[in-house]
Amino acid sequence: MGFKLTKEFLDEVSVAVTSNDVQWLETHVFELHDADIAIIVDELEATEAKSLYDLLDEERQADILAELDNEAQDELIKSLSSEEIASQLENMDSDDAADLIADLPQEQIEEVISHIKDDEAADDIVDLLNYEEDTAGGLMQKEFIKAKIDWPVNRCVVELRRQAEEVEKVFTIYVVDDDDRLVGFLSLKRLLFASPKTLIKDLYQNKNMISVKTSDDDEHVARIMEKYDLVSVPVVDLNNKLVGRITIDDVVDVIMEEAEKDMQLASGISEKIESSSSVWRISRARLPWLIIGMLGGILGAQVISGFEGGISEVPALAFFIPLITAMGGNVGVQSSAIVVQSLAKGDDQFGSILKKISKEALVAVVNGILLSLIVYGFAYIFDSSTLGWVVGISLFTVIMFAAVFGTLIPLLLDRYKIDPALATGPFITTLNDVLGLFIYLTIGVLFYGL
Amino acid sequence: MGFKLTKEFLDEVSVAVTSNDVQWLETHVFELHDADIAIIVDELEATEAKSLYDLLDEERQADILAELDNEAQDELIKSLSSEEIASQLENMDSDDAADLIADLPQEQIEEVISHIKDDEAADDIVDLLNYEEDTAGGLMQKEFIKAKIDWPVNRCVVELRRQAEEVEKVFTIYVVDDDDRLVGFLSLKRLLFASPKTLIKDLYQNKNMISVKTSDDDEHVARIMEKYDLVSVPVVDLNNKLVGRITIDDVVDVIMEEAEKDMQLASGISEKIESSSSVWRISRARLPWLIIGMLGGILGAQVISGFEGGISEVPALAFFIPLITAMGGNVGVQSSAIVVQSLAKGDDQFGSILKKISKEALVAVVNGILLSLIVYGFAYIFDSSTLGWVVGISLFTVIMFAAVFGTLIPLLLDRYKIDPALATGPFITTLNDVLGLFIYLTIGVLFYGL
Structure with missing residues (x-):
């Protein structure tokens, strides 16, 4: 099941479009x-994409335009007049429409909107353009079904039929009072099985009504929907007036993008890129972290040069430099990853920092003792018992420091409202490298009496 | 909006339960x-959790039991008799019921099932226990609404009413033929607005019907639902018979767990752990990677010891060891992260390995030249032009190798059906460390004529 685009098929499409x-x-x-046609359009050359697009009927054009990736979307939009864009917007859900034109120059946005014939649709889009992209307001759509609390079921069904034409997917009917304030909800199933004269008042549910505010962070919305297993969630303004709804498909995208961003940050990639981005963009996204790593390396060189005399006397000290730095980095990344994940899941409920750090320290003691014993053995066989002691004790110390810093730094970043995922990247590795070198060489110099 | 458990509130609950x-x-x-009560039960001591649980009415007990985390679930299950478990299962969705007892000993499973009074429910659970946990069969539930293609709308509504009692959330009605084969679907909205005598045949949609097979991988299901913006997806067996459905909330959990697993793998944590896991489990989960890292370090020591003479003559060579290893690691992780992500998203459509590698190589050339120039400058100031050349050329070479390996290894792992996320962890860093050392010291020895 499921269409899978192959290079061969794409070539065939390309030939068919050209001819x-x-x-x-x-x-x-x-x-x-x-969704599959959108993937094909994504991959075609711009002119072929446009030709294929022109062959589709208008309604599908809008659906596919909304599904394209950003690059292909921008290309297509560029080739359309403001009138054409406007008529596409009228066939789209309001959230997709607002997203589509949000990045256009202000002037063109105004021009496009002036061409939208449906005033209500235009108002909806203008309203949505006000919200920040990564808030509930930026995610929500204006298409939803609402019913007044004092309606009977049959009135509700009639209104529903009227409203439902423009609401592609109906999951839940939101119940509001006379001032449009959200008071509860009603499942379509419940409505379907109710007798026509029943009042919504006697049918709707208001217990544990879950809603989000327009200003709520998109990750908060994702957590709420995940926790309460929601398919859609109503969005209210500061006065608890119902202003929109967010559907799960948009939230799945948020979750996936968030996971991707965290993973990229942890890998030292500073801006969102994809396999298909240009060489220059990829280079640029990676350079910041590489430069930090390099500065760390240069700092490390400085540290080692301070021990130059010792190393020229006991060159064996240099043997274990990579082991010490690698282990400091690995332990630091492990500790920080766990903290970052529990922060991302929002379970800082019992966030006593001290408790977290002491647990990580305990884990570090267990692993540190074990690994230090092993490395003592190797260094002993390799060179001497003295080197064994130096490497063993250093490794244990470095593991302890790395675990504590690995836990502390993301917690501190989070406290100061900086994305803690930053800490899992080369940042913590670099810090631990330099620190580890210093500890190792100091212990070495002390033991060898250099 | 949203309940947030605090330490204080938990203490109050604890007191209230005890008294x-x-x-x-x-x-x-x-x-x-x-969902919030479940979080409270998760956090209470086992005996208090049980007392609180006993105070709930039976239907809620089942709902909350299904929502608990694994640890709390196991504790509670242990305190219940097989009869009690059976009566809880009858109040649960079939997928939750099967998940709940799947880990019990075979004997107890049989005993529990023999106590389930509703034969159909028992059959459903037994059926679901057959599927692997990480397949569509393992995710699906037996509660869904189906309609025969030759029914009229009013018959469908009657049947719906009968079936819908046990289907908590209705999104889509699946349309089947006389042999129970899936032929299409019908939205609740469409049914609601149809006249009673219309035949399903004339109302249902069969174009681009999306379904998954019981044996499909759970990540495949997640990708399909995300791509086609589905809220639920029907599951069919090999004969295309409708056997279950998967709802989006279960898939959101799959997506989140997958992201977590990838992140942990990338951080060198080999089994699923949480902040709350025990010190021993955390230690055990981290040791495998730390040991690999350490073996890499020991191999590195071996490499350096091969150049002992050179280092004792030119100790400055040791200065840049950490820089070389760190940069090799960082570049390798960056390259592999991008490949792993594009593999995870399933867009290996144009997976010409050569194309990916040449792109990464290009990025590496750009970054390599830039970084090598900078490091040349530093090494020159630090020590000498010779060291500058050695470090600069080595760094460039190491970056090139790291980029190519970082791209190649996850692609190879994927080809041999091994989770490519493994490659983003300490594995690739360790490999690049050892390789980098060898390159650096060899170039050093050549330049210094040692």
Whole structure:
């Protein structure tokens, strides 16, 4: 099950588009799901993409335009007039419409909106453009079904039929009072099985009504929907007036992007990039961390040069430099990853920092003793008992420091509202490298009496 | 919006449970959402958790039991008799019920099932126990609404009413033929607005019907639901017979767990652990990678010891050892992270390995030249032009190798069906460390003519 785009198929599409073979396209492409056609358009050259797009009927054009990746979207938008964009927007959900034009120059946005014939749709889009991208307001759509609390069921069904035409997916009916304040909800199932004269008042549920505020962070919305297993969540303003709803598909995207961002940060990539981004963008996204890593390395060189005399007398000291720095880095990353994850899940409920650190320290003691014993053995065989003591004790100390810093730094970053995921990247590794070197060489000099 | 458990509140609950203060619990705890009560039960001591649980009515007990984390679930299950477990299962969705007892000893599973009074429910659970946990079969539930293709709408509504009692959330009605084969779907909205005599045949949609097979991987299911923006997806067996459905809330959990697992693997943590796991479990989960890292360090020591003569003559060579190893590690992790992510998203569509590697190599050339120039300057100031050349050329070479290996290894792992996320962890760092040392010291010896 599921369409999978191959290089061969893409070539065939490309040929069919160039030769304007509408019949082939109709049987092989237009039969596909919108999401699959969007993937094809993503991959085609800009001019071919435009030609294929022009062959679709208007409603599908809008659906596919909304599904494209940013790059392909920008290309297509550029080739459309403001009128054309406006008529596409009218066929889209309000949230997709607002996202589509949000990055255009202010002037063009105004022009596009002036061409939208449906005033209500235009108002919705203008309203949505006000919210920050990463808030509930930025995620929500204006299409939802609401019913007044004093309606009877049959009135509700009539209104529903009217409203439902523009609401693609109905999951829950939101119940509001006369001032449009959210008071509860009603499942479609419940409505379906109720007798026509029953009042919504006697049918709706208001216990544990979950809603989010327009200003709530998108990750907060994701956590709420995940925790309460919601398919959609109503969005209210500061006066508890119902202003929109967020559906789970948009939140799944938030969750995936968030996971991707954390992973990239942890890998030392500073801006969102994809396999398909240009070489220059990829280079730029990676350089900041590489430069930090390099400065760490240069600092490390400085530390070692301070012990130059010792190393030239006992060159064996240099043997274990990579082991010490690598282990400091590894332990630091492990500790920070756990803290970052528990922060991301929002379970800082019992966030006594001291408790977390002492636990990490305990783990470090267990692993540190074990690993130090092993490395003592190796260094002993390798060189001498003295080197064994130096490496063993240093490794234990470095592991302890790395564990404590690895725990502390993300907690501190979080406290100062900086994304703690930063800490899992080269930052913590670099810090532990330099610190580890200093500890190791100092202990070495002391033991060898240099 | 949203309940947040505090240490203080938990203490109050604990006191109320111990003193059997039902009135306080009713106003402060039982009013909460099931998901929130589950979090409280998770955090209480086992005996208190049991006491609180016993005060709930049976239906809520089942809902909350299904929401508990594994540890609390196991504790509670242990304190219940097989009859009690059976009666809880009857109040649960079939997928939650199967998950709950899946880890019990085979004997007890049989005993529990023999106590389930509802034969159909028992059959459903037995059926679900057959599937692997991480497949569509393991995720699906047996509660869904189906309609025969030749029914009229009013028959469908009657049947729906009958079936819907046990289906908590209805999103889509699945349409089947006489042999129970999935032929299409029907939205509740469409049914609601149809006239009673219309036949399902004339109402249902069969174009681009998305379904998954019982044996499909759970990550595949997640990708499908994300791509096609689905709230639920029907599950069919090899004969295309409809056997279950998967709802988005379960898939959100899969996505989150997957992201967590990848992040932990990348951080060198080999089994799923949480902040709350025991010190021993945490230690055990981290040791494998630390030992690999240490073996890498010992191999590194071996490499350096091969150059002992050179280092004792030019100790300055040792200065830049940490820089070389750190940069090799960082570049390798960056390259592998991008590959792992694009593999996880399933976009290996144009997976010409050569193309990916040449792109990474290009990025490496750009960053390598830049960083090597900087480090040349530092090494020159630090020591000498010779050291500058040695470090600069080595760094460039190491970056090139690291980028190529970082790209190649996850691709190879993926080809041999091993989780490519393994490659982003200490594995690639360790490999690049050893390789980098060898390159650096060899170039050093050549330049200094040692």
